[in-house]
Amino acid sequence: GDSVTQMEGPVTLSEEAFLTINCTYTATGYPSLFWYVQYPGEGLQLLLKATKADDKGSNKGFEATYRKETTSFHLEKGSVQVSDSAVYFCALRSPGGYQKVTFGIGTKLQVIP
């Protein structure tokens, strides 16, 4: 079945540091890939997505590229801010899977001033 593997964290970075959160997946066919973010006390929000190989999703300075050859979708940001502190979930949805999303374990990011 489908699965998503991501680093568990927590990850602690200083403000303005470079962020990478690794994500790899297993799925049949060509899934759509997502990064969701959960800020403290809030629900999950879609951060970015990519629907086909070599697509790059980007939002709020975050980027991730759909790499079919390595089955990866790593999240990056060049300079993190304290306000980026949250839990980040890598996820996928297989074709025809309605909105049945498969999530990774979530990576907690803490950015310190």
Add this chain to the structure above:
Amino acid sequence: EAGVTQFPSHSVIEKGQTVTLRCDPISGHDNLYWYRRVMGKEIKFLLHFVKESKQDESGMPNNRFLAERTGGTYSTLKVQPAELEDSGVYFCASSQGTTVNEKLFFGSGTQLSVL
């Protein structure tokens, strides 16, 4: 526009008791989903409603869990009787359609603790 609302935000119950979680989706969203995150593990799909019908309930863990969506508006998820392993965060989500370009809107979750 109001988002997806879940109630209660926290619930602490004893093993063997019954708990009912409620989800109010965004108005007009026919699709409603329940997900669960057990501590330290992935968020797992539980089930999917299209209006009042269960489209997919393959993720429901066992028959102690009962989900309903009478009238195709709000949904409830009842756990009876609750067990320790049911503790976790229960998320509800809704969407208007089901294509890949349809955005999925999540509520802030109900933290359930079974003691």
